[in-house]
Amino acid sequence: MKNYTEQSVMGWGNRGWVEIIETILEVCESGALKTHIMYKCNLNSKQISQYLQFLENHKLIESMTDDPFSKRAIFRTTPDLGRKYMEAYKRLAAIFKH
Template sequence: MPLNAAGWSNRGWLEIIEFILLMCENGARKTHVMYRCNLNSKQINQYLEFLLDSGMLEMIQERPSSKRYIYKTTDLGKKFIAHYKQLASLFTKAPPPSLT
């Protein structure tokens, strides 16, 4: 199982947010993001709602007459990605704490 930024195997919500934002940098449909992030529909809806409300994602109609939407990372979302990567790099340099 791949390790997260802190060296443990479970993903945290910040990692999931970062992955969603990375997936949506060039625009992505909800189902594509849901499958790539390995989330169920309830979970992806909660994350997308949070990211839309916080201004890190925007919803763009695919075509004027279409009911399909694409989610795209905003400039604020791109800032989050950059800051998250910077913070995560601090944890990858230090060994995980001993639990013994």
């Protein structure tokens, strides 16, 4: 049985969740704050929170703070699974463009 986050992530809007995830991973490649990701991906606060939780749970992104006293998390695409997802997405997108 899927958890609530997975069900919510897969059922949103006109863009496919696969495309939204790839966009989030691109934005997070060099590290990004939640609000930056939210605006770049054109998502609302609830949506971005669910996507970030989903991606962290599946080890596609990781969060860290640059200051131990700060509550502001920086999200980064993981070098293993996150980048593999991006590469696979780009290969599939290229196939469907032909």
